[in-house]
Amino acid sequence: MSASDDNVHDQVKEYYGKKVKKTEDLKLQACTVSFGSGLTKEVKEALASVHEEVSKKYYGCGLVIPECLEGMKILDLGSGSGLDCFALSKLVGPDGYVVGIDMTEEQLSVANEYIDYHTNLYGYKKPNVKFVKGYIERLMEAGLEENFFDIIVSNCVINLSPDKDAVLSQSHKVLKVGGELFFSDIYADKVVPENARKHPDLWGECISGALYWKDLHKIAESVGFSRPRIVSVTPVPVEREDFKKLLGDIKFASVTYRLFKLPPNCHESSAKAIYNGEISGHEEQLNFDHQLIFKANDSVCIDGLTHASLKYSRFAEEFLIQAQKCGDSSSKSELDNPFEILENLKSSGKEVPAACCSTKCC
Structure with a gap:
């Protein structure tokens, strides 16, 4: 990795290890968008079960708890204080396994402190969650196995990486065939300009590192993932005037995507x-x-x-x-634009999901 990449890592570690001690310390709502509505009873109970000290340090921009989890092996990229990992450890059950990877010592310290608490709370004979220190661009170096995980999740962290291609490439390697990358992140409706990308606070606030949404599709295709599917979209307002001047008319949104690792040269019909x-x-x-x-x-x-x-x-x-023909046998070619989805919701009079700076907004 380049010196500039290491510099970004250092800035993010400083931001989330030293500057930001709790959710309320963040300057924008980008990294604290709500879980959303319509949660299942099991998911609500899992989230509510997580220790208060872990929840206090929650930073995320969506719900990264997909369906059908029992017995699954799950990796959380940028696991922070462990909120998503502990909720997932309850949902996968004693036969499942959850690994969180993070590069920030202060966050890992909180997560490790509460492993035994949640193991006892869930009635497990032994922990089914562990946390490792490492970079999400270098999963192999952190000791993670290829073709091992059923699911990878990530909550508002990939935007903080200076090398998104490496993150997706490494994720593809550690997933099993048929595995899924299910993640929430911040996206922009156009490329973020270089002067804004160099602003350390905007980077830490999940804005400077936001991908232009079309670039996600390019990266996913290049590393072998299926076309990204949008699960949910939430607008992310930038309300500080000094930040607005740097960003101009760029719009941001929190988007939850799911991508699958399918067999090579896999071609199924409708x-x-x-x-x-x-x-x-x-x-x-x-x-x-x-x-x-x-x-x-x-x-x-x-x-x-x-x-x-x-x-x-x-x-x-x-x-x-x-296996019978059903409509057009080809998969659709047009890409789902998250910003068009929000505009269509607005113009149709339907309720547009609101951003929220609290984990209580569910």
């Missing part, structure tokens, strides 16, 4: 899929992305990419796939 309604907390329906909803026992037409994502992932046993 088909019909029937969800069995057996995923805990999603018995009536499963919201696969912001548009695709599977209602239990209903037949839904899916494109080839969705077919592959279901067939090779942990969702395979939850669906009956009927």
